[in-house]
Amino acid sequence: MSTSLRSLSSSFAIQRRVVWALLLREMLTRYGRHNIGFLWLFVEPMLFTLGVTALWTLTKSVHGVGLPIIAFALTGYSSVLLWRNMPARSIGAIKPNLSLMYHRQVKVLDVLFARLLLEAAGATISFVVLSVIFLSVGWLTPPEDVLQVIGGWLVLAWFGMSSALLLTAWSEQSELVEKLWHPASYLLFPLSGAAFLVDILPVEAQKIVLYLPMVHCTEFIRDGFFGSKFHAHYNMPYAIIVCAVFTLLALAQLRKVSREVIPE
Amino acid sequence: MIGLTNVDKFYQTRRGPRQILNSVNLSIAPGERLGILGRNGAGKSTLIRIISGAEQPSSGVVTRQMSASWPLAYTGAFQSALTGIDNIRFICRIYGVEAEERISFIQQFSDLGDYLYEPINTYSAGMRARLAFAVSMSIEFDCFLIDEVVSVGDSRFHEKCRVELFEKRADRALVIVSHDANYIMEHCTRAAVLVQGQLHNFDNTPEAFEFYTQSLGAR
Numbered sequence: 001m002s003t004s005l006r007s008l009s010s011s012f013a014i015q016r017r018v019v020w021a022l023l024l025r026e027m028l029t030r031y032g033r034h035n036i037g038f039l040w041l042f043v044e045p046m047l048f049t050l051g052v053t054a055l056w057t058l059t060k061s062v063h064g065v066g067l068p069i070i071a072f073a074l075t076g077y078s079s080v081l082l083w084r085n086m087p088a089r090s091i092g093a094i095k096p097n098l099s100l101m102y103h104r105q106v107k108v109l110d111v112l113f114a115r116l117l118l119e120a121a122g123a124t125i126s127f128v129v130l131s132v133i134f135l136s137v138g139w140l141t142p143p144e145d146v147l148q149v150i151g152g153w154l155v156l157a158w159f160g161m162s163s164a165l166l167l168t169a170w171s172e173q174s175e176l177v178e179k180l181w182h183p184a185s186y187l188l189f190p191l192s193g194a195a196f197l198v199d200i201l202p203v204e205a206q207k208i209v210l211y212l213p214m215v216h217c218t219e220f221i222r223d224g225f226f227g228s229k230f231h232a233h234y235n236m237p238y239a240i241i242v243c244a245v246f247t248l249l250a251l252a253q254l255r256k257v258s259r260e261v262i263p264e
Numbered sequence: 265m266i267g268l269t270n271v272d273k274f275y276q277t278r279r280g281p282r283q284i285l286n287s288v289n290l291s292i293a294p295g296e297r298l299g300i301l302g303r304n305g306a307g308k309s310t311l312i313r314i315i316s317g318a319e320q321p322s323s324g325v326v327t328r329q330m331s332a333s334w335p336l337a338y339t340g341a342f343q344s345a346l347t348g349i350d351n352i353r354f355i356c357r358i359y360g361v362e363a364e365e366r367i368s369f370i371q372q373f374s375d376l377g378d379y380l381y382e383p384i385n386t387y388s389a390g391m392r393a394r395l396a397f398a399v400s401m402s403i404e405f406d407c408f409l410i411d412e413v414v415s416v417g418d419s420r421f422h423e424k425c426r427v428e429l430f431e432k433r434a435d436r437a438l439v440i441v442s443h444d445a446n447y448i449m450e451h452c453t454r455a456a457v458l459v460q461g462q463l464h465n466f467d468n469t470p471e472a473f474e475f476y477t478q479s480l481g482a483r
Contacts, residue, residue, distance in 0.1 A: 014360075021357035029345050102340035104317030104332075105358055259320045260276070263313060263340055 018105050022097075022114035030118075041118065042125035045081045049130055052077040056195075067197075070139045071226050076194035078127040079218045082153070083160035083192070084185050086119045090164040091171045091178050094261065101263040108258040109251075116164055120157045127153070141226070148224030155236065156217035158243045165250035172257045193218040198233040206233060213239040266292040266315060266332060266407060266437075271324035273310055284310050286461035287324070292407060294330060297438040299448030299469065301476045302458035308441040309337065309411055311458060315439060316409050330406035330437065336396050337411035338389045348380035348387075348395055359403050366402040373424060374398035394421060401428050407437035445473050 027038045036043065053073040060069070090112050097111045134140035143149045171177035189195075193215035198206050209215050216234040223232035273285040284307040292298055292315075302308040312335045313319040314326060334341050342351045352370060356363035371380055374394040384392065393413040400408060408429065429438070430451060442448055448455055448469060455472030457464045459479045466472035 017360055018358050021354050024357070025343060025346065025350070025354050028350055029343065097343075099340045099342060099344070100354075102313075102316075102318050102334045102337075103355070103358055104334065259322075261319075262275070263318045 014105050015110060018107075018110045019113050019117070022100075022106070022110055023118055025100075026114050026118055041122040042129065045078075045085075045123055045126035046130055048081060049074060049077045049126060067229055068141065068226050070134055071141070072197075072222070074127070074130060074134065074140070075222050075225055076218065078123065078130070079156055079214065079221060080189055080192060080194045081126070082120065082123040082156050083163070083214050083217075084189065085123065086116050086160035086164040087167045087181060088185065089115050089119050090168045091181060093168065094172065094257075098261070098264045101261060108261055109254055112165060112168060112254075116161050120160065124153070124157070143225045144227055145224040148227075149221050152217050152221035152224060152236075155239055155243065156214060156221070159213050159217060159239065159246075162243045162246035162250055165254060166246050169250050169253035169257055173253075188212070188214075191215075197222070197230055199231045210235070213242040265294065265327070265329045267325075267327045268315065268321075269325045269327075271314060271321040271326065273307070273314065273319075274322045275310075283461050285314070285321070285463075288461075288463040290315075290456065290463060290465070292437050292439060294406060294437055295435050296454060297452045298440070299452035299455040299472070300439065300441045300458060300463075301443065301445055301448060301455060301472060302441070303443060303480065306458045307461060308443075308458055309335070311463070312337075312409050312411050312439060312441045331404075332407040333400045333403075333405040333409050335409045335411045336393070336400055336413050338393055338413060341396055342384045342392065344385040345383055347383055348376060351384060351395075352380075352399055355399055356403070361403055366399075369402050370395070370398040373401060373428070375421070390418075390421075397425065401433075405436065407439065408433070410438065410440045412442055445476055449473055 027041070031038045031040050053070060056073040057069050093112055093115050094108055097106075100106045100111070101108070131140065135142060167177055167181055171181075191209060191212060193209065193212070198209060198215060198219055201209060210233065216236060216239040219232045219234040220236055220239075222230070223234065268288055268290040271285055271288040271290075272283065274281045274283050276282075288311065290298075300308055300311065310319065314321050316332055316335050317326065317328060318334060341355070343354065346354070349367065352367060353363045356366065367380075371377065374380075374391075374397070376391060376395060376398075379387065379391065380395075384395075387395070397413060438452075440448060440452060452469055455466055455469045457466070457472055457476045457479060464472075464475060466475065
């Protein structure tokens, strides 16, 4: 018992070391040491969110009266960035890292974890920094329940991560996955609850949209932010169950993939 | 001790699964110098990657009770878009050793000079091999796995390798994979021959050499 615990903790130490090394390597290859370097990690999503917030504010594309439009746009677009960018970055991540798998401790899962953590960190920093900026200039009132915002954000990050792992594992079996994910992620964006509140939809449409786990998370995050201003629709246990199933399927499939991977 | 028991390896190809290794048995004791001979495409590199743990066998068991290097080969182990220095730092991080104190040794041993600050994709095959070799010498392993690289290179590099590997690290285990029987005869205490996915173990190198020569002639 104690030896297996010890070997587990030493494995954990190795994995942490490897993921950290991969993370630093990823930042170097992706952002280099030019101009602002790794700051692009969150400056890029910040620019996206800023642009969308400005657009939605100008066009007043919020449905319903008395809604804080900046909080609506910020939570909506930040959420999209969180779940949508992770699969985009992790599909096809195995091939460019094959040469590093010459080192026995570098596993497929580590390579993917490093990329996903980086992606999640970028979206999170962008969300936090923009929130702080908007709060300090008075465009945003503080979240009504910060813990709920954090909880919703974490579940959404889990959803992004588990779907990224699953899609990546499938994409190793078939190139179709990569080709289909691009249009799918594009089409999912308007359905994901970023640009609307579930409450304004007809009841029939609500039922359909609520099959998507990210809708629950976005509603939950917004409920934490400005819940007193609208009626939120969510079922977090549903979102969590979907994440758990995705994670299980992904890990099973990745186990198969990593047995067959050939370092080059 | 590193041991392979009944190891099979299949690769998926367009024409169905292809068997590369067929119930391979092998053991490497501490301090032992094993040469593995085989023709091009015999599966030598696959075998050494399985020994190192970079690849998993399709079936069979691999046990590793001493630390083994990654397979030192012409390809692999480096991220080609990064500089030599950044690659050294990466490798040191994943093996949990300090990079900065090793850089001057690596720079001197690899003879790369300022090229160490250039991306690896500007290196020649020989330069990459020199870097890989230098990095592995700077991290201590119980067993070094070498896929061809030492048998090629200029005489100056040969001499350095001989001193570092066969003199200073004479107590370490070594697996050298090569199609060059003479190099293996010269440096190994024991040899095995890989023919059609099957590994034939021999107690001494002359017997292995004879078998290898016959297997080449048989086809």
